[in-house]
Amino acid sequence: MDLELDGKRALVTGASKGIGLSLTRALAEHGVHVVAASRSRTRELADLVDGLGVVHQEVDLGSEGGAARAVQRVVDEFGGIDILINNVGSSAPGAGFLSLSDDDWNAAWEINFLSAVRACRSAVPLMVDAGGGSIVNITSLNSRQPHPMVVDYGVTKAALTNFTKALSEEFAPRGVRVNAIAPGFVRTPMWTAPGGFGDRVAELTGSRDASDAIEKAAPEMLGITVGRFAEPEELCGLALLLASDRGAMMTGSEYLVDGGASKTL
Numbered sequence: 001m002d003l004e005l006d007g008k009r010a011l012v013t014g015a016s017k018g019i020g021l022s023l024t025r026a027l028a029e030h031g032v033h034v035v036a037a038s039r040s041r042t043r044e045l046a047d048l049v050d051g052l053g054v055v056h057q058e059v060d061l062g063s064e065g066g067a068a069r070a071v072q073r074v075v076d077e078f079g080g081i082d083i084l085i086n087n088v089g090s091s092a093p094g095a096g097f098l099s100l101s102d103d104d105w106n107a108a109w110e111i112n113f114l115s116a117v118r119a120c121r122s123a124v125p126l127m128v129d130a131g132g133g134s135i136v137n138i139t140s141l142n143s144r145q146p147h148p149m150v151v152d153y154g155v156t157k158a159a160l161t162n163f164t165k166a167l168s169e170e171f172a173p174r175g176v177r178v179n180a181i182a183p184g185f186v187r188t189p190m191w192t193a194p195g196g197f198g199d200r201v202a203e204l205t206g207s208r209d210a211s212d213a214i215e216k217a218a219p220e221m222l223g224i225t226v227g228r229f230a231e232p233e234e235l236c237g238l239a240l241l242l243a244s245d246r247g248a249m250m251t252g253s254e255y256l257v258d259g260g261a262s263k264t265l
């Protein structure tokens with residue numbers, strides 16, 4: 001099926017690695033003009049800049065003006081914005097509710113929730129004026145399934161899920177569809193980087209290291225029915241469909257992609 005994405009203009013936030021990098025690559029391979037926003041330019045992102053014409057916007061999306069600058073870059077480069085993927089998010093294994101200060105909570109709100117709010121505030125009027133657009137927010141299984149190790153993260157992701165529906169209610173009648181993808185467990189630096197969730201699960205399960213934990217102990221411990229983590233590329237098909245006009249009847253929904261980890265419908 002031709003998703004008819006060729007020539008569309010997109011912003012992907014948090015695009016230097018992990019899921020955002022894969023989404024950027026998939027969109028660019030489908031002919032979309034993409035601005036990829038992140039603080040750093042990894043070798044993999046540099047390859048997309050060189051090979052597929054992706055534009056890198058270096059920006060801290062946890063800062064007040066960051067998201068607006070990233071949206072403006074899409075307009076400056078391509079003359080408008082059709083697709084906004086609010087992918088940026090951050091979490092590290094925590095020590096439970098009592099370990100979290102106000103600063104920790106504020107940081108979680110800034111990066112997991114307000115970054116998307118601010119990007120939407122800049123992009124939605126442009127999309128409405130142009131007759132439509134598609135917004136995809138990357139939430140999490142933790143939006144629905146809280147866990148003491150990620151209390152602040154889960155709460156801010158749940159807010160993003162709620163925001164997705166509210167925005168759809170207000171703007172889908174004016175052509176702007178808004179959806180969310182809730183990944184379960186995806187093999188990205190969030191899991192594989194030193195001090196990430198892989199190391200913590202390795203500690204808890206006596207695994208050799210993070211990669212051993214992700215391969216073996218974690219899928220069972222986390223109840224992932226298919227028996228393994230997702231690769232970032234496995235989120236792209238759904239994201240492309242939501243971004244495309246082929247998904248014209250899809251709005252106001254959150255789609256779980258969790259290999260069966262959630263035990264409710």
Ligand SMILES: NC(=O)c1ccc[n+]([C@@H]2O[C@H](COP(=O)([O-])OP(=O)(O)OC[C@H]3O[C@@H](n4cnc5c(N)ncnc54)[C@H](OP(=O)(O)O)[C@@H]3O)[C@@H](O)[C@H]2O)c1
Nearest residue numbers: 014016017018019038039040061088089185186188189190
């Ligand atoms: N991996 C999972 O299992 C999983 C599960 C559920 C939901 N998710 C969600 O999926 C999204 C992507 O996760 P991921 O696993 O791909 O994360 P990741 O591997 O940690 O990558 C995060 C990306 O966001 C960028 N970023 C972080 N802070 C930033 C900031 N202040 N300003 C600009 N860019 C920033 C990073 O680039 P720089 O460091 O270069 O800025 C990087 O490109 C997140 O919203 C996450 O919550 C992930």
